[in-house]
Amino acid sequence: MQEHSIGAEQKTQVPKMPPTKQPLDAPENRPPLFKRWRSWYVLVIGVLALLILLFYLFTNRYD
């Protein structure tokens, strides 16, 4: 169910756009290498944490 208000805001309604033919779980939208997108997200966070740690060691090493 989608809500549309009638009155002043009715003038600003836009035609509903056609939905895409690609649902999120469609084969062409599955992630490469991993089974789930969550694994990619964990990888990105993990690399960031590792970089911060390495930068911290780098700062201390040359200070």
Place this chain on the structure above:
Amino acid sequence: MSNLDWWVMCLTFLVIISYGVYKSRGQRNVDSYFLDNKSMPWYLILFSIIGTQASAVTFLSAPGQAFTDGMRFVQYYFGLPIAMIVICIAFVPLFHKLKVYTAYQFLENRFDLKTRSLTAFLFLLQRGMSTGISIYAPAIIVSSILGWNIYWTNIFMGGFLIIYTVLGGTKAVAHTQKLQLFIIIAGMALAGYMVVHLLPEGVSFSDALHIAGKSGKLNVITTPTNVQDHSFWQDKYTLWSGLIGGFFLALSYFGTDQSQVGRYLTARSIRESRMGLLLNGLVKVPMQFLILLIGALLFAFYQFQPAPLSFNEMQLQKVEDPVISHQLHGLQSRFDSISGQKHAVTLTLVGQLHKGDKIQVASSREKLNDLQQKTDQLREQAKTLIKEADPAADTNDTNYIFLNFVIHYLPRGLIGLLFAIIFLAAWGSIAAALNSLSSTTVIDIYKRSIKPLASEAHYLKASRWMTLFWGVFCIIIAQFANKLGSLIEAVNVLGSLFYGTILGIFMIAFFMKSVKGAAAFWAAILTEAIIILIYNLDIVSFLWLNAIGCLLTMLFGYVFEWLLPKKSQVVIDN
């Protein structure tokens, strides 16, 4: 520049632009002009995203930033990978599902026309001004090297770009950015190699790092802990402002700025968009670290080589007043004398580092820092004198530091390549920005509110005209950019003034279903006024403005929804 440099530069331009024009042939409607018919693979999305963000400012100003302030600027990018994840989860599926041309189209579906128009307006305002700065950045190179008038150089630089963007559209932008990025990475790697290669015999890469580190230039991580301390909030680049403020800034920039949204909307599927964004999250921080490292290494390099009193040498030469000119010569003599002492102390420090003598190292470090303070004071005095001679002079030479090294120390041929890189980086970024300014104006304003029922051919023509209009607007802004100091900082300050509010509107749209258009609209207006007030009062560092703007918009949205009178609403079931 030598003839060989001019040949290398012109040949690089010719190859890149011909390739872009060849790839962009056959555009017949706005779908192909703005979205390239949604056909891009993930690697083109990645190159396009990086190429759009990394402008000439990145390559000109970032090494200078590390030279003067150290490498802590890299922390500013720490929030970016987290923002990429949030965008992949919340923004990408929705934008693809609704098949929008611009991010702001979605806001009308969710709220109303006025909220869409306000957000589009805020975007156009800040992006138009930021793009003006991006035109100015490479223009100062040409004016500095060739002694051209900066105002005419802006017009020449921007004009050339306008023709290329008006004709090429999104496809030309994406394909040229791919080639540009390869050349940029190769050129910057060569420049980094040359800095180390030109160090005196017996001074290694590791020694250069120690010299930079002992002078406080390798301060990659800074972690103030006292929240009640004023400096905690005012320090521009810390781990916390980078993670929190940087997250909000990156979320706004990549999630709501059409110059970036327009890049991943061209992907052929949700997967391609997501992969482009996530890989950007993986490579951006290391890439920025390496660019800043060049600046830190340059600092070590200039401990052995005579540095100019001001890296903007043209500005020094322009001083005509004989009294001031004489005083500047006096300063230069003292500067050269101290530079000689620095050279000797630095060589001693390297010897002590090799021996592992910690006590002597500490003593040399102290001497080196004292001498550095003296040279910094002399440079400040020189700036005051230059300003005295010419009140309109640009005395901030941060943007000229890397450039000065390129001109004086790189071999022939490589100088031309480095110059080509700076131009290409600028054009890639500016072209994408002009493209997004045009798409937002045509789709969100012209097609929606002014002429809704025209033909595709008409909108394509209007898009080209709008690209031209914004190009001219940005050139006008570029004429005033010399008053802004470090350009990389100026671009980010400008973005931070508006991004928080824009992001807040999108956050309400995604996560606060009960808040309607009127409340979101007035919340954005009030927040924007408060953000500008906070900035003028200089209460917090600019990165925090992104977080404050976003959270205030959400808070006010909730309050206004509760306070504003409810109109009688009829619910229609679809």
